[in-house]
Each structure stands twice: as structure tokens, then as C-alpha cells.
Amino acid sequence: MAACDGASKGNPGPAGWAWVVADESETPARWEAGPLGKATNNVAELTALERLLTAIDPGVPLEIRMDSQYAMKAVTTWLPGWKRNGWKTSAGKPVANQDLVVRIDELLDGRKVEFRYVPAHQVDGDPLNDFADRAASQAATVQESAGSELGSPEPPPSPDTPQTKAPRRKATAARKNGSSSRTIKAKFPGRCLCGRGYAAGEQIAKNAQGWGHPDCRTADA
Numbered sequence: 157m158a159a160c161d162g163a164s165k166g167n168p169g170p171a172g173w174a175w176v177v178a179d180e181s182e183t184p185a186r187w188e189a190g191p192l193g194k195a196t197n198n199v200a201e202l203t204a205l206e207r208l209l210t211a212i213d214p215g216v217p218l219e220i221r222m223d224s225q226y227a228m229k230a231v232t233t234w235l236p237g238w239k240r241n242g243w244k245t246s247a248g249k250p251v252a253n254q255d256l257v258v259r260i261d262e263l264l265d266g267r268k269v270e271f272r273y274v275p276a277h278q279v280d281g282d283p284l285n286d287f288a289d290r291a292a293s294q295a296a297t298v299q300e301s302a303g304s305e306l307g308s309p310e311p312p313p314s315p316d317t318p319q320t321k322a323p324r325r326k327a328t329a330a331r332k333n334g335s336s337s338r339t340i341k342a343k344f345p346g347r348c349l350c351g352r353g354y355a356a357g358e359q360i361a362k363n364a365q366g367w368g369h370p371d372c373r374t375a376d377a
Contacts, residue, residue, distance in 0.1 A: 158176060158218055159176050159221040159222065159274075159285045160208045160222060161201065161285060161288035161292045162203060163293045164296060169194060171192040171194065171197070171199065172292045172293070172295025173201075174189035174190075174290075175204055182284065184284070188303035188305070189291040191298075191299040201226065202227050202230065202256040204288070205227055206260050214263075214266065217268040221282055221284050222272070223276035228271050232271055235257060238251050238257070298352060339359045342355070342367070346368075348369045348372050
């Protein structure tokens with residue numbers, strides 16, 4: 157099973173894509189993410205699917221989990237009609253993002269693929285889709301490639317997904333490490349001590365070593 161997702165910070169704005177493949181226990185086993193520069197969310201979503209299908213052997217059956225109804229319907233519901241109409245919509249207009257849709261159509265030919273829609277940005281949502289969402293969001297924000305083959309750490313929590321409250325013991329540990337539980341929006345882009353960057357407007361927190369990601373604020377110096 158697999159999941160893919162795209163992100164655009166502004167739509168259009170800095171965008172990124174990501175895909176992840178899981179093992180039998182649904183644990184992420186292989187993943188990849190990359191930047192797209194300035195692009196729309198739809199382009200990012202379709203690119204994520206195209207990169208996933210390109211990376212996986214055509215003989216491997218796939219269940220692909222996605223939170224983009226546009227991307228899923230584009231390649232499962234609308235595509236046959238577009239092809240019959242000479243890549244025109246029912247209104248006679250050119251199909252948007254045709255190059256990506258055509259490429260995905262070619263990659264799906266002869267493959268066994270099942271698409272599954274999952275809601276986005278849920279606290280207890282689909283873990284694979286959440287992983288892809290986080291990786292795509294990070295790629296869009298920092299505009300850098302990441303993935304298992306690059307030895308990248310697991311992507312951080314997406315700022316678009318509500319986070320559950322941290323246990324009191326973690327908050328206490330944070331105070332002992334000299335950090336504050338308060339978060340603010342960054343006025344300027346910067347880089348956390350973990351090595352990952354953060355964008356202007358992203359939530360950051362302060363600890364004894366400076367400003368960075370809230371999830372890094374209890375890290376040792």
C-alpha cells in the first residue's frame with residue numbers, strides 16, 4: 157500500500173510533492189519528496205501521483221491513498237471522457253494540467269491500482285496519508301528534496317493538521333530543559349538546530365538554544 161500528497165503554500169505558491177510506500181504492518185518503508193517551486197495544489201497532487209507510479213515497479217499491485225478528490229477523479233472518473241473529447245472538457249475547454257494527466261494515464265496502463273480516498277488533516281487520520289502530507293508540506297516549505305534513500309529523518313508534523321495536547325510530563329520536561337511552551341509565528345524564514353528550515357508565518361518555539369520547530373524545543377543542545 158502507498159500514499160501520495162501535494163502541498164502549495166499559497167495556491168499558487170511554494171509547492172512540493174511526496175509519496176510513501178508501507179510494509180505489511182503499514183509502517184512507512186520507502187518515501188520520497190521534492191520541491192516544485194511555485195505551483196498550484198492541483199499540480200502538486202498530480203505530480204505526487206506521477207512520481208509514485210514512476211518509482212514503483214509496474215508489476216506491483218498498489219492501493220494508493222489520497223486526500224485529493226481532484227487528482228483521484230481526474231485519473232479515474234474524468235479521464236476517459238477527456239480522451240474521447242480530444243483532451244477537452246465537457247465545456248470544450250482544454251484539460252488543465254494535461255501533460256501530467258496524460259503521463260499518469262500512460263503509467264496506469266496495464267497496472268493493478270486501487271485508489272482510496274482518505275480525509276486530510278485529521279488528528280487520527282490515515283497514517284500513510286499523514287506521512288505523505290507532512291513530507292509534501294516540508295518540501296513545499298524548505299524547497300529541498302528528502303526521502304528514505306537520502307537518509308532524511310521522518311518529516312515533521314504538518315502545520316495544517318490539528319495537534320493533540322502534549323502530556324503534562326512533556327511540558328514539564330520542556331521547562332526543565334529551559335524551553336517555553338509558547339509558540340509564535342516566525343516573521344522571517346530560518347533554520348532550526350535540527351537542520352530543517354522553517355518558513356515565515358510557520359509556528360516556532362524558543363528553547364535554551366534559540367528558535368526552531370515546536371517539536372524540537374525539548375531537544376538537547
